[in-house]
Amino acid sequence: MSHWALHFILKSVASLPLGLAQILGGFGGIVAFTFFPHFRSLFQENYHHAMQLHGKKTHSLKAAAASGMLFIDSLWIWHNPQKALERADVQDWSPVDQAVQEGKGLVMLTPHLGGFEIIPRILATHFPATILYRPARQEWLNNLIEEQRAYPNMHFVPTNLQGVRKMVKALQEGEAIGILPDQVPSGGDGVWVKFFNRYAYTTPLPARLANRNQTPVILFSAIRKSLGQGWTIKAHRLASFSDDAHHAATQMNQAIEAVILEAPEQFIWSYNRYKHPEGAELPPQE
Incomplete structure (x- = not known):
């Protein structure tokens, strides 16, 4: 399938009503789980380990469907930001208001859970947000993501030194920055700490930026x-x-675990969270 054809299909799916798009996404997740052994193996290993650790039952097909929905949710939110904002039920915004009133900026952490792409758009309706992201390896896919993610008051910066400097500047100006805290950093940029009781290479960047001021x-x-x-x-x-x-x-990973356990099937278990990035030291022995 050509890049143009896939681009057209993705945009067409994002144009559907949210419920129908989620059904298609769920079907895609089940297809991937059923017919792609690598996806199924990685998914099962991560998901079953975490659930057994906390004494929870596993619902593999439900969780696989939710993984497909997570991908579709992101596409749909990018394509329909205003409709998505109308479907965002914010439980309590006071922690954000109180944090912003302190005048030191805000570090926003958004794990790959459910409709996580809606969160920076909610913040951007209140104040500017600078979001750290890792560009996709395929140029066509990166262009699609950048085109669809674009939104007023949101500024995306790459995961490099220049991007970090822009985030520091945003905090100095009292603005918000956003980081995906459950993404494996590049070799040399992380530390090995436990995530669901297994060593995972983890970014210390949120703590470094927060502790500056x-x-x-x-x-x-x-x-x-x-x-x-x-x-x-x-x-x-x-x-x-x-x-x-x-x-x-470790503090950050424990907080992320607690949030995931509120809706464990909606986390991106197919992501290789425990991989050893090139250039990183070996993890400690279990």
Whole structure:
């Protein structure tokens, strides 16, 4: 299939009503789980380990469908930002208001859970937000993502030194920055700490940026409601991070785990969270 054809299909799906798009996404997740052994193996290993660790039952097909819905939710939110905002049920915005009033900016953490792409758009309706992202390896896909993600008051910066400098500047100006805290950083940029009791290479960047000026850190979640109904948005203010990079990364991972366990099937279990990035030191022995 050509890039243009895939581009057309993705945009066509994003143009559907949300409920129908989510049904298609769920079907795609089940197809991937059924017919792609690598997807199924990685998904099962991550999902079953985390659920068994916390004594929860596993619902593999339900979780696989939710993974497909997560991808479709992102596409739909990019393509229909105003409709998506209307379907965002914000439970309590006061932690964000209180943090912003402190005048030190805001560090926004959004794990790959449910409709996480709606969160920066909610923030952007209140104040500017600078979002750190890793460009896709395929140029056509990166162009599609950048085109669809574009939104007023949102500024995307790449995961490099220049991007980090722009985030520091945004915080100095009292603005918000956004980081995907469950994404594996490049070799040399992370630390090995536990995530669901397995060593995962984890970014210490949120703690470093927050500790520069005691900037408030908010962990957001966007849990999918029933088909076509949107997402429930929650904001959890985190306690101050330790100055020790390993301890701070552990604090962050524990907070992310707690949010995931509110709707575990909606997390992106097919992502290789425990991989060893090139250039990183070996993880500690289990």
